[in-house]
Amino acid sequence: MPPRMTALKKYQRLESPGLWRETSASQRREVVVAFRKASLVLFDPRTETPLSHWSLPAVERRNPGELPALFSPGEDAEESVEIEDADMIAAIEKIRSVVRRRAPRPGRLRNTILGGMLLAVVSVGVIFLPETIYTHTARVLPHTTRAALGMAALTDIQRLTGAACATPKATAALDRMSERLYGVAGPDIFVLPEGLTHPAHLPGPIALLPAAAVLGQQTPEATAGFVLAAGLRADAVDPMVPLLRHAGFMATVRLLTSGVLPAGALAGFGEVFLATPDQPPSDESMLAAFQAAKLSSTPYGFALDASGETTLGLIEADPWRSGTPDPILRSEEWQALQAICTGQVPAQG
Numbered sequence: 001m002p003p004r005m006t007a008l009k010k011y012q013r014l015e016s017p018g019l020w021r022e023t024s025a026s027q028r029r030e031v032v033v034a035f036r037k038a039s040l041v042l043f044d045p046r047t048e049t050p051l052s053h054w055s056l057p058a059v060e061r062r063n064p065g066e067l068p069a070l071f072s073p074g075e076d077a078e079e080s081v082e083i084e085d086a087d088m089i090a091a092i093e094k095i096r097s098v099v100r101r102r103a104p105r106p107g108r109l110r111n112t113i114l115g116g117m118l119l120a121v122v123s124v125g126v127i128f129l130p131e132t133i134y135t136h137t138a139r140v141l142p143h144t145t146r147a148a149l150g151m152a153a154l155t156d157i158q159r160l161t162g163a164a165c166a167t168p169k170a171t172a173a174l175d176r177m178s179e180r181l182y183g184v185a186g187p188d189i190f191v192l193p194e195g196l197t198h199p200a201h202l203p204g205p206i207a208l209l210p211a212a213a214v215l216g217q218q219t220p221e222a223t224a225g226f227v228l229a230a231g232l233r234a235d236a237v238d239p240m241v242p243l244l245r246h247a248g249f250m251a252t253v254r255l256l257t258s259g260v261l262p263a264g265a266l267a268g269f270g271e272v273f274l275a276t277p278d279q280p281p282s283d284e285s286m287l288a289a290f291q292a293a294k295l296s297s298t299p300y301g302f303a304l305d306a307s308g309e310t311t312l313g314l315i316e317a318d319p320w321r322s323g324t325p326d327p328i329l330r331s332e333e334w335q336a337l338q339a340i341c342t343g344q345v346p347a348q349g
Contacts, residue, residue, distance in 0.1 A: 014034070014035045014087060014088060014091055015032055015033065015034045015035070015088075015168065016032070016033050016083060016085035016087065016088035017030065017031070017032060017033070017045070017083075017084075017085065018030075018031050018032070018033040018042070018081045018082060018083045018085075018088075019031070019068075019081065019082040020042055020051065020052070020079070020080070020081045020082075021078075021079065021080050021081075022051075022052075022078070022079055023078040023079070024078050024080075028082070029051075030045055031043060031044065031045065031051060031081065032044075032045045032168065033081060033083060033088060034168055034171065035056075035091065036053075036171065036175060036188050037175060037178065037184075037186070037187075037188050038055065038056055038057075038147050038151075038188050038204050038205075038206075039053050039054055039055055039056055039147075039151060039188060040053070040054040040056060040059065040092075041053055041054075041166060041171060042054070042081060043166070043167075043168060048166075048167040048168060049163075049166075050163055050164060050165075050166035051163075052073070052079060053151060053154065053155075053164070053190075054073035054079075054151070055073065055147050055148045055150070055151035055152075055204075056092075056095050056147070057095070057143075057144035057145075057147050057148055058073055058074045058144075058147075058148040058151070059071055059072070059073060059074075059092060059095070059096065060072050060073075060074060060075055060077075060096075061092075061093070061096065062080065067084060068082040068083055068084040069082070069083050069084075069089045069092075070082055071083065071092060074148075130249040130252070133244075133249060133252055133253065133256070134241050134244040134245055134252055135238070135241060136256075137240075137244055137252050137255060137256045138238045138240035138241050138244060139238075140256070141203075141240065141255075145255075145259060146203040146204060146240060147203065147204045149203055149240070149243060149261065149266075150202040150203035150204030150205070150206045150239075151204065151206070152261075152266055153202050153203070153243055153266055153269055153270075153273070154190065154202055154206060154208075156266050156267065156268070156269045156270040157192070157195075157196075157208075157269070157270040157273055157274065158192070158270075159270055160195050160270045160271065160274060161192040161193060161194055161195035161196055161270075161274070162192070162193045162194060162195075163193075164190040164191060164192055164193075165191040165192070165193050165211060165214075165340045165341035166190075166191075166340065167336065167339065167340060167342070169333075169336035170336045170337045170339065170340035172333070172336075173329055173333040173334070173336050173337040174188075174189040174191075174337065174340075175188075175189075176329060176333060177189065177220065177223070177224055177227065177328060177329060177337075178207070178227070180224075180293075180326070180328055180329075181224060181227060181228065181231075181293050181295075181328075182231070186205075187201070187204060187205035187206055187207040187227075187230075187231070188204060188205070188206050188207070189206075189207045189208075189209065189227060190206060190207070190208050190209070191208075191209050191210075191211055191213070191214055191340055191341065192208055192209070192210060192211065193211050193341055194211070195274050196208060196209075196210045196274060197210055197278070198210065198229075198278040198280070199213065199226045199227070199229045199230035199233065200230060200233065200239075200273070201230050201231065201233050201234035201239045202239050202243075203238075203239050203240045203243065205234065205239075207227055207230040207231065207234075208230065209223070209226050209227065209230065211340075211341050213226035213303075214337060214338065214340060214341070215338065215340075215341060217299075217303055217338075218299065218302075218303075219299045219334075220327075220328045220329040220333075220334045220337065221295055221296055221299040221300065221328055222299040222300050222302070222303035223337070224293070224295055224300075224328050225286075225290070225295075225297065225299065225300025225303065226300070226303075228286065228289040228290065228293060228295075228300075229280065229281055229286065229300075231289070232281035232285050232286065232289060233279065233281065236279070236281070237279075242272075242273070242276070243266070243269065246265075246266065246268070246269045246272055247261055247262075247265040247266060248265070251265040283311075283313035283314055283317070286300075286314060287313075287314065287317055287318075287319060290318075290319055290320065291319040291320075294320060294325050294326060295320060295328065296318055296319075296320040296321065296323070297314045297315070297317075297318045297319065297320070298314070298315050298318045298321065300314060301313075301314035301315040301318075302315070
């Protein structure tokens with residue numbers, strides 16, 4: 001089980017105040033620091049606007065043993081946040097300790113193995129198509145690396161879409177929806193205000209929804225259907241593979257052997273990601289997903305086509321036509337989720 005699943009359960013609703021610097025030259029700014037399932041979200045406390053998302057596995061403490069604790073989203077990051085809340089500091093340190101325990105230990109044997117792997121990878125790359133390297137690397141990357149690269153990719157995508165819509169209450173509702181659909185191993189769900197036209201997935205796991213998948217929907221079951229559709233896309237094609245294709249063959253070899261992508265390897269990924277044609281899941285796979293989630297498929301069918309004419313398969317073969325056993329969200333959570341993009345431009349399409 002990934003480290004975030006065993007260590008994060010009791011922290012998923014934790015929030016604390018903090019002082020954030022976007023760069024080393026910026027003025028400190030009051031924020032609310034909130035745990036998500038694989039990330040920290042920094043909110044403006046007055047407007048509840050999300051200011052930054054940090055991948056939890058990549059978070060570093062810059063002043064061990066000192067208070068207030070000073071954290072950053074990575075070793076070379078300019079961003080930082082000061083936190084005095086003891087519970088929040090303990091929670092972040094807990095995650096960092098779990099990640100360190102599970103990280104491979106450097107040593108002579110490891111260096112020898114990596115050297116051999118490098119030679120083998122280069123040889124294979126010369127003989128076979130780079131696609132082999134991309135799929136192999138995607139398969140063997142540890143969870144912490146996948147999560148960090150997924151957040152890096154999301155950062156590049158948000159150059160084009162704008163910052164993901166978020167409020168503390170809506171974020172909590174998305175986390176509850178994810179857990180209701182998939183259990184504690186469910187993805188972080190992000191709602192993008194524009195530019196994205198269909199559900200998509202990034203490593204992490206991270207599910208991305210266009211704002212239209214939330215705003216204007218009649219029931220949370222419809223939105224949940226879009227989350228399931230994103231998950232099926234990830235099952236069909238590992239979202240790490242397109243990311244590695246964009247980074248390129250040599251960058252992927254470096255990632256495989258050192259655990260690090262070269263700086264700038266993901267630059268421009270957002271344009272490629274948003275321009276990728278949609279490959280919607282089949283009705284059969286969607287119905288199986290609704291069946292497993294104990295969720296009615298009818299609201300999702302009508303969300304795709306208000307007339308129902310092109311989605312009759314999802315409506316007539318609804319596995320839970322008689323009713324969903326457990327509600328996907330409480331009414332107050334759904335209301336909070338409907339307001340997630342307040343003040344932002346909703347996605348079209």
